[in-house]
Amino acid sequence: MTINCKDCPLRQLSAFEPFKKEEIDFMNRFKTGQMEVQPGTHLLVQASKSPQLFTVLSGMGLRYKSLENGERQVINFVFPGDFIGLQAGIMGEMGHSVEATTSMTLCVFNRADIWSLFRSLPDRAYALTHLAAVEEHFLGDALATIGQKSALEKVAWALCQIFTRSAALDLLKNDTCPFPYKQQDLADALGLSLVHTNKTLGRLREEGVLLWKDGNLTIYDRHKLGELASIDTSVPIVRPLM
Amino acid sequence: MTINCKDCPLRQLSAFEPFKKEEIDFMNRFKTGQMEVQPGTHLLVQASKSPQLFTVLSGMGLRYKSLENGERQVINFVFPGDFIGLQAGIMGEMGHSVEATTSMTLCVFNRADIWSLFRSLPDRAYALTHLAAVEEHFLGDALATIGQKSALEKVAWALCQIFTRSAALDLLKNDTCPFPYKQQDLADALGLSLVHTNKTLGRLREEGVLLWKDGNLTIYDRHKLGELASIDTSVPIVRPLM
DNA sequence: TTTTTTCGCTTACCTATGTCACAGATTATT
DNA sequence: AATAATCTGTGACATAGGTAAGCGAAAAAA
Numbered sequence: 241m242t243i244n245c246k247d248c249p250l251r252q253l254s255a256f257e258p259f260k261k262e263e264i265d266f267m268n269r270f271k272t273g274q275m276e277v278q279p280g281t282h283l284l285v286q287a288s289k290s291p292q293l294f295t296v297l298s299g300m301g302l303r304y305k306s307l308e309n310g311e312r313q314v315i316n317f318v319f320p321g322d323f324i325g326l327q328a329g330i331m332g333e334m335g336h337s338v339e340a341t342t343s344m345t346l347c348v349f350n351r352a353d354i355w356s357l358f359r360s361l362p363d364r365a366y367a368l369t370h371l372a373a374v375e376e377h378f379l380g381d382a383l384a385t386i387g388q389k390s391a392l393e394k395v396a397w398a399l400c401q402i403f404t405r406s407a408a409l410d411l412l413k414n415d416t417c418p419f420p421y422k423q424q425d426l427a428d429a430l431g432l433s434l435v436h437t438n439k440t441l442g443r444l445r446e447e448g449v450l451l452w453k454d455g456n457l458t459i460y461d462r463h464k465l466g467e468l469a470s471i472d473t474s475v476p477i478v479r480p481l482m
Numbered sequence: 483m484t485i486n487c488k489d490c491p492l493r494q495l496s497a498f499e500p501f502k503k504e505e506i507d508f509m510n511r512f513k514t515g516q517m518e519v520q521p522g523t524h525l526l527v528q529a530s531k532s533p534q535l536f537t538v539l540s541g542m543g544l545r546y547k548s549l550e551n552g553e554r555q556v557i558n559f560v561f562p563g564d565f566i567g568l569q570a571g572i573m574g575e576m577g578h579s580v581e582a583t584t585s586m587t588l589c590v591f592n593r594a595d596i597w598s599l600f601r602s603l604p605d606r607a608y609a610l611t612h613l614a615a616v617e618e619h620f621l622g623d624a625l626a627t628i629g630q631k632s633a634l635e636k637v638a639w640a641l642c643q644i645f646t647r648s649a650a651l652d653l654l655k656n657d658t659c660p661f662p663y664k665q666q667d668l669a670d671a672l673g674l675s676l677v678h679t680n681k682t683l684g685r686l687r688e689e690g691v692l693l694w695k696d697g698n699l700t701i702y703d704r705h706k707l708g709e710l711a712s713i714d715t716s717v718p719i720v721r722p723l724m
Numbered sequence: 725t726t727t728t729t730t731c732g733c734t735t736a737c738c739t740a741t742g743t744c745a746c747a748g749a750t751t752a753t754t
Numbered sequence: 755a756a757t758a759a760t761c762t763g764t765g766a767c768a769t770a771g772g773t774a775a776g777c778g779a780a781a782a783a784a
Binding site: 326358 | 547550554578601605612616619622623628631719
């Protein structure tokens with residue numbers, strides 16, 4: 241049941257950097273177990289210090305931040321291969337929560353072992369920092385989108401991102417990828433109201449650019465979507481896998 | 483002229499974690515030089531791969547991202563102690579540009595030496611990752627603010643942040659800190675128009691909360707500003723210094 | 725000194741997006 | 755089955771914030 245890292249199904253994907261044998265061995269020791277969670281499970285909670293970190297083996301989730309007034313900002317959609325809990329692992333406190341949207345399978349690591357990673361395997365420590373840098377890069381993009389773009393551009397940008405990531409993870413079938421979220425989730429990610437998000441999606445649908453239905457997203461005209469999003473580079477970033 | 487790391491004026495500040503002697507020695511070797519730049523200098527350019535990384539010794543700057551349509555998103559204000567170029571250093575490409583607002587003094591490091599840092603001094607590698615995590619944490623906050631809050635809350639949040647950081651860097655004199663930016667910079671940081679930013683600042687001024695004039699920011703009522711910003715924790719984060 | 729540019733500030737007006745309210749479809753609960 | 759809850763999809767209306775234009779004051783350039 242528990243997968244050995246050398247058989248990890250994610251490792252072959254184009255989204256991830258190749259491993260050295262040594263690294264695989266290390267990860268296998270670093271990995272303390274595997275975990276299945278149901279939709280709705282809170283994996284990590286804002287402002288808490290979890291003793292465990294995770295890598296998503298399968299399933300999807302949501303990083304979000306709750307505000308005092310009850311609003312919610314979705315920080316990112318969580319995909320297979322994502323490493324969860326770096327902030328808690330390094331800083332000792334999460335700035336956001338992570339929740340499972342579908343059922344998920346997770347590789348489990350111990351927070352306390354991070355130190356050994358830095359001491360004994362610099363390659364892996366570098367990979368971890370690389371992951372943090374990729375996240376920072378993404379958040380800069382997100383900030384620019386949410387701060388400066390119109391609703392149509394925002395929605396197009398988000399779905400373009402999703403689609404590109406899905407492609408790199410080999411999740412596409414006939415230009416369709418799983419997208420098991422609610423419109424409210426997307427709205428909270430983009431700083432838009434539910435109603436306006438809905439109308440904007442309607443526009444994109446009517447123009448024949450895409451269809452999002454029953455948890456599946458189909459992009460008919462990827463090029464046009466990219467243009468609407470004013471996307472600079474749609475080259476997917478290759479990142480390390482933990 | 484060139485400061486030896488063991489005499490670094492920043493190291494004693496409450497904003498930063500203490501160093502081990504070993505780390506200071508390492509940083510001194512890691513540091514290849516020092517650099518003075520004039521206001522307006524572009525230290526790093528978006529999408530480029532700089533061979534150099536910097537730590538700000540003194541002066542202030544701006545991280546920003548340019549969009550295709552000519553808009554600009556200010557990602558963060560750059561303060562003394564900030565490490566600049568981590569994305570280029572690790573990922574090989576900057577997601578944003580960094581520009582000097584005042585004249586600045588910078589410690590210069592070689593991108594190529596980062597590897598040696600991971601190989602020979604895990605403590606410093608950990609510090610680097612810590613910095614990345616702190617930045618990720620901040621960007622999550624920023625995203626939530628820009629995505630969910632009103633103009634008044636946004637402005638209050640930003641100035642509260644500035645003030646708290648300044649305090650930790652011992653830059654306060656009579657509730658006043660240097661803030662050498664233009665209203666347009668703040669507007670671009672918060673996703674607001676210049677006019678609306680101006681009006682919002684006017685409101686805060688009229689209410690006697692603050693005064694921002696001639697490059698100096700005075701907070702008369704820090705508590706009220708925090709309330710307006712709906713700030714959760716105003717406890718400054720202690721971070722490593724590179 | 726004069727001229728030009730930049731910056732802060734204000735007024736008048738406009739529009740993208742938010743809020744409210746309701747309706748049908750679907751899924752969970754009884 | 756019936757009931758309730760959740761989600762998508764609309765229309766009518768309200769408003770926070772954007773756009774345009776201009777005016778001093780100060781700084782930079784001539």
